[in-house]
Amino acid sequence: MSEAPAPALPAAGSSFYLGMRILPKEKREAMFAIYAFCRAVDDIADDGGPRPERRAALERWREDIDALYRGEIRPVTAMLAPHIRPFRLERAHFHDVVDGMQMDVEEDIQAPDWATLDIYCDRVASAVGRLSTRVFGLADEPADALAHHLGRALQLTNILRDLDEDASISRLYLPREALLAAGMSDLSPAVVLAHPGLDAACREVAARARDHYESADLVMRPQQRNLVRAPRLMEAAYRGVLDDLLKRGFAAPRRPVKVRKDRMLAAFLRQLLP
Incomplete structure (x- = not known):
């Protein structure tokens, strides 16, 4: 059984908290x-x-998730347990998240190629x-398409936002191809x-993020409005x-850039309108 404490809830003032409210x-x-x-796991x-x-801590999480799907509820998975069946949450998707964290544990990622970065995202x-x-209630096909595009859009945005923070722990997620095209040879x-x-390398990443936001919009457009309110809020924020x-x-x-509360609140209010 894992000895880790129960995971924390999101802070009440965070953009995620407001989006999920x-x-x-x-x-x-x-x-x-x-x-x-x-x-x-992050x-x-x-x-x-x-x-x-x-590595051992992540492996314990894998074991805890597997135990949960066998019907054994451990302290760290007690919050998840009531939601697995009602929302058809798949064990493989939890393992995918852990696998992503494993990539950061195995090595300090620095200038991965686009293919590796896409796997990470x-x-x-x-x-x-x-x-x-x-959880939002989308059917499987649009659910997977929205997750594909919006997840990548948000992560690429985070990569551009967190350049200095990541560098402080010896990480650099900007893709190798964009850096080489911008004239770099030392990729530390x-x-x-x-x-x-x-700037040129980052704008290439930003362009790809914009493409994913546009594709996410196309997925959300025909969906029932109440099913995509939360992802639309997160999209607006990021x-x-x-x-x-x-x-x-x-x-x-580089001046830090954060989610603007006024912009988030405006998006929140728009989603409340009929």
Whole structure:
């Protein structure tokens, strides 16, 4: 049995918390449980401890998830247990998330090629989307399509937002091809973030993120409005972050960009309208 403490709930002031408040109680509680799971495994990936210990902690989570699907509820999965059957949450999608965190544990990711970055985005973001879209109530085909595109859009936005924070722990998620095309040869984080070609490389990533946002919009457009209110809120929040990053640019010094509360509140109110 895992000895880890029960995962924490999202902070009341966070954009995720506000976005999920629009859901009915049973869906909101399911999303908070999924968030708690994701936060717990993400903390393992990012805590900076010895790699063998972090690998072991992730393996315990895999075992806990497997036990849950056998009907054995352990303390760390107690929040998830009530939601597995009602929302058809698949064990494989939980494992996908853990696999994504494993990529960060195995090595400090630095300038992966686009194919590897896409796998990473699928595991740490789109897999979360595959769980979430079932909670929202979408049918399997649009659920998977929305998770694919919106998950990648959000993760690419996060990568652009967190350049300096990631570099401080020896990580660089910008794709190798974009960096080479921008004239870089030394792909170590500190050198990349000081290179004059950084802005061009980041804008290539931003363009791909925009394409995914557009594709996510196409998926959501024909869906019942009440089923896509929460993902539309998250899209509005993070698309706004991407717009602000592009306005700011990527040359040092980089002013931090966060989800704007006024923009999030406006999006929240729009989703409440009939």
